[in-house]
Amino acid sequence: MKKALFLLFLSAGMCWGQSPDAFQPASTNVPNAEFPRIDADSRIEFRIKAPDAQKVQVQVGTVPAIDMLKGADGVWTVTTPPIVPGFHYYYLNIDGVAVNDPATRAFYGVSKDSGGIEVPEKGVDFYLAKDVPHGEVREHWYRSSVTDTWRRVFIYTPPGYDKDVKMRYPVLYLQHGGGEDETGWIKQGHANFILDNLIAEGKAKPMLIVMSLGYAKRAGAPDTNLGGAPFGSPAAMKAMQALTQAFEDEMVAVIVPMIDAEYRTFADRDHRAMAGLSMGGMQTFQITLNHLDKFSYIGGFSGAGTGFVFGNNSFDQKTAFNGVFADAAAFNKKVHLLWLGVGTAEPERMHTGIVAFHEALVKAGVDVKFYESPGTAHEWQTWRRDLNLFAPLLFQKDAK
Amino acid sequence: MKKALFLLFLSAGMCWGQSPDAFQPASTNVPNAEFPRIDADSRIEFRIKAPDAQKVQVQVGTVPAIDMLKGADGVWTVTTPPIVPGFHYYYLNIDGVAVNDPATRAFYGVSKDSGGIEVPEKGVDFYLAKDVPHGEVREHWYRSSVTDTWRRVFIYTPPGYDKDVKMRYPVLYLQHGGGEDETGWIKQGHANFILDNLIAEGKAKPMLIVMSLGYAKRAGAPDTNLGGAPFGSPAAMKAMQALTQAFEDEMVAVIVPMIDAEYRTFADRDHRAMAGLSMGGMQTFQITLNHLDKFSYIGGFSGAGTGFVFGNNSFDQKTAFNGVFADAAAFNKKVHLLWLGVGTAEPERMHTGIVAFHEALVKAGVDVKFYESPGTAHEWQTWRRDLNLFAPLLFQKDAK
Numbered sequence: 001m002k003k004a005l006f007l008l009f010l011s012a013g014m015c016w017g018q019s020p021d022a023f024q025p026a027s028t029n030v031p032n033a034e035f036p037r038i039d040a041d042s043r044i045e046f047r048i049k050a051p052d053a054q055k056v057q058v059q060v061g062t063v064p065a066i067d068m069l070k071g072a073d074g075v076w077t078v079t080t081p082p083i084v085p086g087f088h089y090y091y092l093n094i095d096g097v098a099v100n101d102p103a104t105r106a107f108y109g110v111s112k113d114s115g116g117i118e119v120p121e122k123g124v125d126f127y128l129a130k131d132v133p134h135g136e137v138r139e140h141w142y143r144s145s146v147t148d149t150w151r152r153v154f155i156y157t158p159p160g161y162d163k164d165v166k167m168r169y170p171v172l173y174l175q176h177g178g179g180e181d182e183t184g185w186i187k188q189g190h191a192n193f194i195l196d197n198l199i200a201e202g203k204a205k206p207m208l209i210v211m212s213l214g215y216a217k218r219a220g221a222p223d224t225n226l227g228g229a230p231f232g233s234p235a236a237m238k239a240m241q242a243l244t245q246a247f248e249d250e251m252v253a254v255i256v257p258m259i260d261a262e263y264r265t266f267a268d269r270d271h272r273a274m275a276g277l278s279m280g281g282m283q284t285f286q287i288t289l290n291h292l293d294k295f296s297y298i299g300g301f302s303g304a305g306t307g308f309v310f311g312n313n314s315f316d317q318k319t320a321f322n323g324v325f326a327d328a329a330a331f332n333k334k335v336h337l338l339w340l341g342v343g344t345a346e347p348e349r350m351h352t353g354i355v356a357f358h359e360a361l362v363k364a365g366v367d368v369k370f371y372e373s374p375g376t377a378h379e380w381q382t383w384r385r386d387l388n389l390f391a392p393l394l395f396q397k398d399a400k
Numbered sequence: 401m402k403k404a405l406f407l408l409f410l411s412a413g414m415c416w417g418q419s420p421d422a423f424q425p426a427s428t429n430v431p432n433a434e435f436p437r438i439d440a441d442s443r444i445e446f447r448i449k450a451p452d453a454q455k456v457q458v459q460v461g462t463v464p465a466i467d468m469l470k471g472a473d474g475v476w477t478v479t480t481p482p483i484v485p486g487f488h489y490y491y492l493n494i495d496g497v498a499v500n501d502p503a504t505r506a507f508y509g510v511s512k513d514s515g516g517i518e519v520p521e522k523g524v525d526f527y528l529a530k531d532v533p534h535g536e537v538r539e540h541w542y543r544s545s546v547t548d549t550w551r552r553v554f555i556y557t558p559p560g561y562d563k564d565v566k567m568r569y570p571v572l573y574l575q576h577g578g579g580e581d582e583t584g585w586i587k588q589g590h591a592n593f594i595l596d597n598l599i600a601e602g603k604a605k606p607m608l609i610v611m612s613l614g615y616a617k618r619a620g621a622p623d624t625n626l627g628g629a630p631f632g633s634p635a636a637m638k639a640m641q642a643l644t645q646a647f648e649d650e651m652v653a654v655i656v657p658m659i660d661a662e663y664r665t666f667a668d669r670d671h672r673a674m675a676g677l678s679m680g681g682m683q684t685f686q687i688t689l690n691h692l693d694k695f696s697y698i699g700g701f702s703g704a705g706t707g708f709v710f711g712n713n714s715f716d717q718k719t720a721f722n723g724v725f726a727d728a729a730a731f732n733k734k735v736h737l738l739w740l741g742v743g744t745a746e747p748e749r750m751h752t753g754i755v756a757f758h759e760a761l762v763k764a765g766v767d768v769k770f771y772e773s774p775g776t777a778h779e780w781q782t783w784r785r786d787l788n789l790f791a792p793l794l795f796q797k798d799a800k
Contacts, residue, residue, distance in 0.1 A: 030512040031615075052496035054452065092499075096452035099492075099499035106506035106513035112430040113506035113513065129541060129550045139537040139586075141529060150529045162662070165565045186539075215431075262562070 026104070028087075028118045033103040042082045042119050046092075048101065049075050053094050058101075060117065061088030062345075062377050068092075084345065085121030086381025087188050089114045107188050111179040116188065127190040127384045132200035133159030137192050142258060146250045148219035151212075153255060154182055155263065156192050158199055158206035168264045170271035170395040171208045173251065173295075174387075175280025177303070182213045188380045194388050204391045210259055214280055216246040248287050252294065273394050275299030275339070277383040289321040292334055297394050299339040301386040302346060302378055304357055315360035328365035337393050338366065343373040343382035350378060369393070426504070428487075428518045433503040442482045442519050446492075448501065449475045453494050458501075460517065461488030462745075462777050468492075484745065485521030486781025487588050489514045507588050511579040516588065527590040527784045532600035533559035537592050542658060546650045548619035551612075553655060554582055555663065556592050558599055558606035568664045570671035570795040571608045573651065573695075574787075575680025577703070582613045588780045594788050604791040610659055614680055616646035648687050652694065673794050675699030675739070677783040689721040692734055697794050699739040701786040702746060702778055704757055715760035728765035737793050738766065743773040743782035750778060769793070 023037035023045055035047040046058045051074025059065040060083060068076040089109050091098040100106060106113035135158045144151045158169065174191060176184035185191040191209055198204035221242070251274075260267040272295050276284040281303025288295040318326045325331055338361070342354040358370045371389055376382040423437035423445055435447040446458045451474025459465040460483060468476040489509050491498040500506060506513035535558045544551045558569065574591060576584035585591040591609055598604035621642070651674075660667040672695050676684040681703025688695040718726045725731055738761070742754040758770045771789055776782040 032511070048497065050495065050497045052454065054454075054495070094497055094499065095450065095454070095495050097448065097450045097494055097499075097502075099494070099497075099502060100506075100513070102497075102499060102512055104513075106500075111432070112502055113500070113504075131543060134541045137539040139539070139592075141534045141592075143531060192539075192541075 026117050027120075028105050028116050029103055030105060035103055036101065036117055038117075038119055042085060043079050044083055044117065044119070045077065045079045046101070047075060047077045048092055048094075048103075049073075050094060055093075055095055057093040058090065059093060059098070060090040061379060065093060083119050084375060084377065084379075084381070085119045085124070086376060086379055086384070087116055087118050088379060089116050091115060108181045108183050109179055109188065121381070126197055126388050127194050129193050130197055130200070132196055134196050135159050135161065135192055135199075137186055140262075142254075144216070144250060144254050146218060146246060146254055147216050151250075152182055153213075153259075154186060154211040155259070156186075156195060156209035156211075157263075158195065158208070160206070161208075161264075165264070168266050169206055169208050171210055171259060171263075171265050171273070172297075172391070172394060173210050173212070173255070173272070173274040175212065175214050175274075175276030175283055177276075177278035177280055180214075182211050185209070185211045189384055189387065191387060194384060195391060198388065198391055205395045207391075207395060208259070208263060208265060210255065212251065212255055214247055214276070214283060215243050216250040217243070218246045218249070221246070244283050244286055247283060248290065251287055252291055256294065269294050269296045270336070271395060273297030273299070273337075275301060275387075275390060276303065277301040277386070278303040278378065285321065289324045292324065296335055297337040298335060299337070299341070299386070299390045300354075301341045301383045301390075302343065302350060302354065304340055304354060315357070315364070317360075317364040325361070325364055325366055332365075332367045335367075336397060337390075338368045339371070339386075339390050339393070340368060341371040341373065341382070341386040341390075343376035343378065345375055345377040346382070347378060426517050427520075428505050428516050429503055430505060435503055436501065436517055438517075438519055442485060443479050444483055444517065444519070445477065445479045446501070447475060447477045448492055448494075448503075449473075450494055455493075455495055457493040458490065459493060459498070460490040461779060465493060483519050484775060484777065484779075484781070485519045485524070486776060486779055486784070487516055487518050488779060489516050491515060508581045508583050509579055509588065521781070526597055526788050527594050529593050530597055530600070532596055534596050535559050535561065535592055535599075537586055540662075542654075544616070544650060544654055546618060546646060546654055547616050551650075552582055553613075553659075554586060554611040555659070556586075556595060556609035556611075557663075558595065558608070560606070561608075561664075565664070568666050569606055569608050571610060571659060571663075571665050571673070572697075572791070572794060573610050573612070573655070573672070573674040575612065575614050575674075575676030575683055577676075577678035577680055580614075582611050585609070585611045589784055589787065591787060594784060595791060598788065598791055605795045607791075607795060608659070608663060608665060610655065612651065612655055614647055614676070614683060615643050616650040617643070618646045618649070621646070644683050644686055647683060648690065651687055652691055656694065669694050669696045670736070671795060673697030673699070673737075675701060675787075675790060676703065677701040677786070678703040678778065685721065689724045692724065696735055697737040698735060699737070699741070699786070699790045700754075701741045701783045701790075702743065702750060702754065704740055704754060715757070715764070717760075717764040725761070725764055725766055732765075732767045735767075736797060737790075738768045739771070739786075739790050739793070740768060741771040741773065741782070741786040741790070743776035743778065745775055745777040746782070747778060 022039045025034050025037045036044050038044050050056055056068040056076040057065040058068055058078060066078055066080060068078040070076050092101050100115040104115040107116040135156055138155045140153050140155055141150055174185050199206050274284045274288050274295050281300035285300055285304050288298045340354055340358050342351055361368045373382040373385045422439045425434050425437045436444050438444050450456055456468040456476040457465040458468055466478055466480060468478040470476050492501050500515040504515040507516040535556055538555045540553050540555055541550055574585050599606050674684045674688050674695050681700035685700055685704050688698045740754055740758050742751055761768045773782040773785045
């Protein structure tokens with residue numbers, strides 16, 4: 001029926017792609033910006049005035065760069081093919097320089113404040129602000145004894161946190177991906193709205209969410225620049241490991257005790273979860289599996305067992321992660337939830353790596369939940385879906 | 401001595417402007433970005449790789465655009481003359497398109513996410529994070545009955561707010577300028593660090609600060625686009641008035657009652673202040689002088705009496721602001737603080753307008769504090785200084 005209507009428009013001489021009524025400004029635009037705009041088929045029309053430019057392209061998410069066309073008025077435009085729903089980083093390439101579209105909001109990703117565009121998913125609103133009680137997100141500065149720098153965490157407090165000042169809450173520590181920062185899960189991920197909605201529907205327990213900067217350099221340590229080494233290369237892995245070890249200290253020795261001291265938490269492993277996306281998923285597995293005395297719920301969203309993602313799909317049950325899976329029955333008893341997620345449209349290496357890790361865990365007798373996000377790539381729509389399915393499984397039992 | 405050293409460097413054949421040791425990456429850079437960088441004389445060196453561009457300029461704050469020079473490697477560079485300390489929006493102009501420098505963080509201003517650079521002021525640290533107790537900044541979403549949209553306020557809670565849950569606090573409502581939003585006073589202004597430092601030194605009373613989006617369109621009202629009319633034109637004034645009247649309702653009927661209901665405030669005029677910069681200052685004067693039953697401390701930072709700034713320097717004591725100054729003695733008794741501030745390097749019209757407004761108020765017998773920020777323009781360093789001097793005067797008396 002929809003296809004028939006579409007053809008009808010065409011046969012009536014209207015071009016669907018150029019009908020202004022069919023396009024709506026993206027929710028990620030700056031106020032009053034008409035472009036970029038998106039139609040019902042998730043095609044995006046971009047526009048930029050650049051009379052003196054020689055060549056302008058647009059690069060959206062994982063889609064290859066698309067040439068824009070210059071009009072007589074010096075305005076460059078293009079309408080993309082349908083784009084998969086969700087949040088995508090995007091750039092304009094003006095005479096060879098990748099820059100943000102001035103018409104769009106900036107989101108920290110790809111190691112800088114990048115342009116981003118939200119493509120709505122039809123009929124799906126679990127990550128949008130709804131008319132339900134809303135929690136708050138607190139910006140909290142502290143001086144770290146690990147890094148000897150000022151650092152920032154964001155803390156989601158659920159609706160009612162300030163009302164009943166005797167109530168205590170479990171805590172989910174939730175990490176961003178490589179090139180992103182502690183703002184990602186709110187600005188790109190809408191973690192606050194996802195939890196507001198789940199809590200309002202009674203699907204998730206009220207909880208705190210703590211979002212930290214996932215990079216840490218020990219005070220006095222030499223600079224490591226992860227960005228300088230090709231992704232997945234031995235040099236990048238080594239640099240990531242150094243960062244991750246310092247971040248492990250930051251999380252376990254600084255952040256968790258600070259949160260337990262300054263917020264009304266249940267300060268025990270049964271009420272403590274950690275999850276993360278991509279790099280944050282790898283950090284989650286390293287930190288939680290090294291500290292099962294502190295965490296009992298574990299989530300890897302498109303990132304978990306490092307070796308699998310980077311092409312080394314071997315799994316030695318006795319030695320992997322310092323032997324934590326050697327006694328699967330004991331592990332299953334101790335850990336309340338182990339979750340792996342991945343999008344079906346993620347890069348082949350990432351997808352097969354996580355599928356293989358899941359299969360190896362199942363074969364080893366480890367209880368593990370596995371979720372494949374249909375049609376989504378290594379992008380935020382995958383991780384929003386992960387969180388929406390993961391959070392309801394948290395803190396449902398105080399102990400096994 | 402410093403000058404002598406400077407000459408010594410020069411006479412030794414070193415070019416101060418090109419010595420890498422003398423330049424430090426700006427604090428507003430994205431992580432690991434070496435450029436832009438700033439030397440001890442507040443000169444800024446910009447750099448961008450754009451091999452295919454024909455012309456690249458940089459435009460910093462109120463300084464006219466400066467041509468950058470292309471090297472053989474396709475990298476464009478320039479070192480500016482000394483730039484006045486403080487926070488400046490800036491742009492690169494690449495073949496005629498104003499874009500953000502990818503190496504710098506984005507800040508909402510000029511009606512979009514704009515690049516910004518922080519030039520340190522020597523020996524001045526009142527707006528930097530120090531080793532003192534820190535308050536938090538809360539992101540708070542609500543559905544407005546005035547606009548029928550989701551809106552956001554940020555609330556600074558002082559150190560200790562969560563500790564003694566019986567303590568109540570006075571509230572400062574603090575507004576951004578035109579083209580900025582509710583993030584400005586924290587991201588550009590560092591209002592949280594300014595208050596943390598003042599409170600730690602015992603110079604300001606612990607208080608809440610509420611920062612709201614200063615644009616509001618009544619549900620169902622036609623769109624007004626302030627940006628479409630020239631600044632200061634009758635059309636722009638009319639559009640601003642429509643926005644301001646809706647915002648007045650939003651502030652008085654929605655935000656203040658919500659804050660008093662959901663936070664531990666003293667909910668009376670003696671414990672309520674409002675201040676704002678530029679457009680926010682004009683809004684402050686309109687709202688507080690229309691509602692002296694609700695506010696008793698008033699601050700206009702580079703924005704206050706509209707007519708003065710826009711060249712109509714007449715002041716009729718009997719009719720100005722609906723006659724609120726007609727009985728100066730009664731006004732002085734009722735209002736605990738009336739504050740005007742302006743930078744000496746602001747545009748002539750702005751500076752003389754506020755100076756004239758101050759003089760008219762003094763002549764009318766109105767008690768008014770006046771502060772001229774030395775050497776600073778219509779920019780954030782002026783308003784940080786305003787807040788640093790204004791906040792200590794707040795809530796020092798419960799009633800006159």
